[in-house]
């Protein structure tokens with residue numbers, strides 16, 4: 001079992017990583033000072049696949065335990081789901097001394113975390129991520145939120161959990177495309193950390209599809225450590241450092257919306273990174289050699305990420321809704337090479353369309 005501490009300005013908390021952590025650490029959940037009743041926001045798919053494990057965890061909890069099961073998709077990362085959660089919490093008389101457990105992938109974590117951040121002006125919550133993507137990324141760092149008005153994560157909060165329990169046993173039931181989604185964010189970390197880690201991922205990523213725990217544990221630990229260290233320095237994305245975690249996402253979020261969520265977040269991140277690489281090269285920030293090197297990994301996924309015909313003008317328009325934008329222009333995260341990031345980069349429309357068309361060429365039927 002590995003413990004990584006995150007000392008964010010608003011909260012100091014631990015991330016526990018290991019096989020069967022939730023059952024071994026159910027006492028950790030109980031020991032959260034002062035909390036009595038709880039609500040578990042759980043992905044119905046995960047509940048079905050891990051019923052015995054989850055019910056044994058629930059048995060260990062004190063007080064009343066309310067369970068809210070839902071179908072975790074982007075359409076349900078919504079105000080409507082929040083209303084259902086709040087109605088249930090009120091019906092069960094859950095007050096500020098109750099806490100919330102978000103058990104599922106990134107959709108469950110973002111929705112549950114946001115509910116916890118505003119219910120009774122904020123109650124404690126614990127993340128139990130069950131996808132690789134949520135383990136390496138979404139359960140860490142306290143970005144919570146929902147989609148609204150065809151815009152990803154536009155309503156949300158920065159609200160850190162009390163702790164994160166990464167039980168790697170959940171990975172065993174993940175299908176290949178969900179492992180791929182997790183790898184999308186891991187490739188992002190490769191480009192953030194530097195060429196050594198990028199090269200390690202490029203050489204070994206196939207091991208994820210074989211459920212190789214030596215590889216999976218390494219990428220989870222590296223990703224959590226890096227993200228944690230960024231969140232400690234710039235929790236609310238104010239100084240700018242945290243923006244690097246958004247590499248590829250200006251494009252990715254637009255792709256998800258334009259494709260009506262037929263493409264998953266992690267897959268869109270891979271396609272979005274391809275666009276960001278092309279834009280970095282077009283603007284003279286990245287040389288051809290690095291472009292080719294990084295793209296050669298991205299291109300390996302060309303048969304597993306399929307976009308329907310897209311409209312570049314629509315994608316460009318959607319990118320104007322990105323939260324990082326300033327003064328009416330799109331602010332991209334670009335890079336010179338792995339580990340050397342450029343934030344708040346601007347590009348004219350012609351170059352942005354060039355990046356969209358060149359980045360997405362690999363993924364079109």
Ligand SMILES: NC(=O)c1ccc[n+]([C@@H]2O[C@H](COP(=O)([O-])OP(=O)(O)OC[C@H]3O[C@@H](n4cnc5c(N)ncnc54)[C@H](O)[C@@H]3O)[C@@H](O)[C@H]2O)c1
Nearest residue numbers: 045105106107108130131133134137138143170173174265
């Ligand atoms: N808050 C953040 O910092 C952050 C970071 C990255 C992504 N996100 C958000 O996270 C979401 C994507 O998360 P995701 O990729 O985990 O998607 P997800 O939550 O939709 O889960 C993906 C699919 O995997 C299934 N699943 C979950 N756990 C499983 C398991 N153990 N075995 C089998 N199936 C399982 C789910 O039922 C679902 O169908 C997006 O909405 C994205 O915007 C947030």
Ligand SMILES: O=C(O)C(=O)C[C@@H](O)[C@H](O)[C@H](O)COP(=O)(O)O
Nearest residue numbers: 137141143152153242245246249323
């Ligand atoms: O934690 C962050 O900061 C990130 O940007 C991580 C991203 O992988 C994640 O998809 C996040 O939800 C995007 O944030 P947003 O602010 O662009 O909605």
Ligand SMILES: [Zn+2]
Nearest residue numbers: 185249265269
């Ligand atoms: Zn992401």
